Amino acid sequence: MVAETRPQYGASLRTATRIAPTSLDPAAQPDSVAQRNLSRLMFDTLVTMDSRGRVQAALATSWQAAPGNQRWQFWIRRGVKFHDGSPLTPEAVAAALRAANPDWSVLPAVDSVIIERNAPDADLPAQLARGRNAISKRSEGGTLIGTGPFHITDWQPGKKLALAADEGYWGGRPFLDAIEIEMGKPARDQLIALDLGRADVAEVAPEQSHRASTEGRRVVTSAPVELMALVSARARQSPEDGKLREALALSIDRNSIRSVVLQGAGEPSGGILPNWVGGYAFVFITDQNLERARQLRSEVRQPPAWTLGYDAGDPLARVIAERIALNARDAGLTLQTTTASTADLRLVRLTLASLNPQIALAAVASATGLAAPKLSGNSIDELYQAESGMLQTQRLISLFQLPVSYALSPAVKDWSQERDGARHLENVWLGSKP
């Protein structure tokens, strides 16, 4: 029997991830929950967002906007050091932010940085909480370094990352001594490693989470944070094209796909933001309506055959793409699935970019080739109108909102995870197994 109420320092956590980045530069990474979780081990942002979407101090202790919200000043926490021992300076912060945001004017001041945008930006603090705006710099040896809770001890791009606790971390030294992360490892292999006692934490694919749980594993799941959607390569070409797109959207049996393919994971989605962020997602239609789909299809004389592309490395995407093609055929539409990089439609996964709904919507617009939504305020009406407007372009057909899940060994204690899947391994410790 071990007294375990109070956290224990020490031990090395073994984990793996499906992604296989070849660079750790936070500004150069595709946005995903796995990537963010990797990045925040080594790098800090000026501010963070708490579980209710409120901005909280991190490397910046305070901030203030000039009237008009175009010019912002962020005061930098004193005494913070990069992993090579050099101090965090306003100059280093400004350089990192300029590199990540070439269109921003970022100037260092005595103990702060001043950011000027070319238009009012009330959401700038929330922007700075995004992983891509984490503060990093190159050490004299050219290595990328940050101020995060762990520093790099071994980095084999795309294969392995070994980290050690930073003894002087400004937020308090992590409980763990080290973390070993194997990269490019499929979720199924990660579960096997967990079962064999070779890993402490494993990523669990959405379609595996129910089974992983019923088989007695300890599984933790986030709120839905990943939008799976069909994105058209082109804007709507004609009213007939619009009818076919609507027919496709109505032909998809999301409930059946969720039940069979996703094994009950996630939520059918007709909108862009998950309900826990927007609050109105149920307004958007998700039910299949084959009758209406066929009617719309019949109103177009010679519908083209579309190609539906998906990521060849994503087995879930392949199965869902095939199910969508079958549903479309029931409505009289022809969809040819392909792994080619060019396709009329692509099945994509879009990670919720921020707990700030305005930023999250803008990120989806940017990723799908839509115009940025114009929002002059923060009212729920405006948000809904902006989201509706994006959907009305018919460039995007929403399918599912998916969560992220992890399976944990019994030794993992005080697992700390935000609703958006952000995990805080600096708070985790390893105890004895029961």
Add this chain to the structure above:
Amino acid sequence: MTSARHNAVYNLPIAEMLVSSPGLSRSSLPLLVTLCFLLTSISFAADWAAPELELARKIAAATGPGAVALDVTNRSSLNKKDADEISRGLRVQLEALGVRTVKPEQAAATVEVSLSENLQNYAWVAEIHQGAGEFSVVMVATPRQAAAAFVREPAPLTIRKIPLWAQEGRILDVGVLEEGAAGPSHIAVLDPEKVALYKFTEGRWQQEQALPVTQARTWPRDMRGRLVLRQDHLFDVYLPGVFCQSSGSVPLSLICRDSDDPWPLSTQFALSGFFAPTRNFFTGGLSPGVGKQISTAKFYSAAPIQRPTYTFWIFAGVDGQVHLLDGISDQNARLNWGSDLASVKTACGSGWQILSTRQGDNSSDSVRAYEFPDRDPVSVSQTVDFAGGITALWTEAKGGTAVAVSRNAETGNYEAFRLAISCSQ
């Protein structure tokens, strides 16, 4: 420490701006939390009138006067009572605006209202279906209330749990400076940044003074600290690698310095333990020692038990073992205990009890009292439960009670309680 200018934090205009509101100082936040904490037996009814009226106006603008079928569905964390109240209120507001609610077959339009929520607000969404397939959506948002901070224990237990203080930030220790007839009337609250003194006057807690802990260290995670009341001055503060001493007269000041001085392990006996300055445990070094024993294994907490002819000490070891030192031998015991122990000297039972947290995760915690008739503990109380993991458990200055701090797993607030043993069952 941040300057006054640095405290001018800007945040988005969101519902809960207590920390960043310029009109409300940081120092008043704990007070508010505490007032909520102490007064939660009073239930405040939410006022839904404004959002009800706003939504009714938007619905009426869409439907015009006439008869509608209204259906309200609760998709939020609102309880049934509130949802029913909102549904009734909405109907009243609609009637006042000339929109009668009728059965679907008599209605010119159907209105499906969903009581939903997002991160910060309740979102009430009305989907309006009118003739000829006309469909519109209107909605309003109203801030969500914070969850109740504290639920009072329904019945007295053997261990009485008396609320002392609550705040958002970590509480390391609480010292009771003065007692009134109704309980503590003057307290000192130690957190990682300061010692705050509060006095209960005119029916509420008021902050007297906040004494900053001036030091340049980075505190360890799971930080611990001890506030020890003194007779020649008000108190000493022991923090990882830092020692602070208050002045003896008003206005108080607090002088801190780097220090590896051992921390007192008891208010009754002169045994101290060296604390690891970058960790959350004692190194095992003891001063002056238990008899001839001047060290034990690394430990989280220690508690003495007095016997007629000697005193033995119990240490909750980092190695998971409980170590019993009597001056001669160091015995290990395998007990299902947590890592925090405190002893109290009472008029109950054998006169000495050990309060121990339980083993387990931090989603909840509990404390139970034990006695040691010989070398094996015997449970002498029921457990007293906490809504989150216990982060501190220290014997109070007079030795008869202990202070327990837990982090409420639901609210995230730190809550300090006095634990007192009651002889009556």
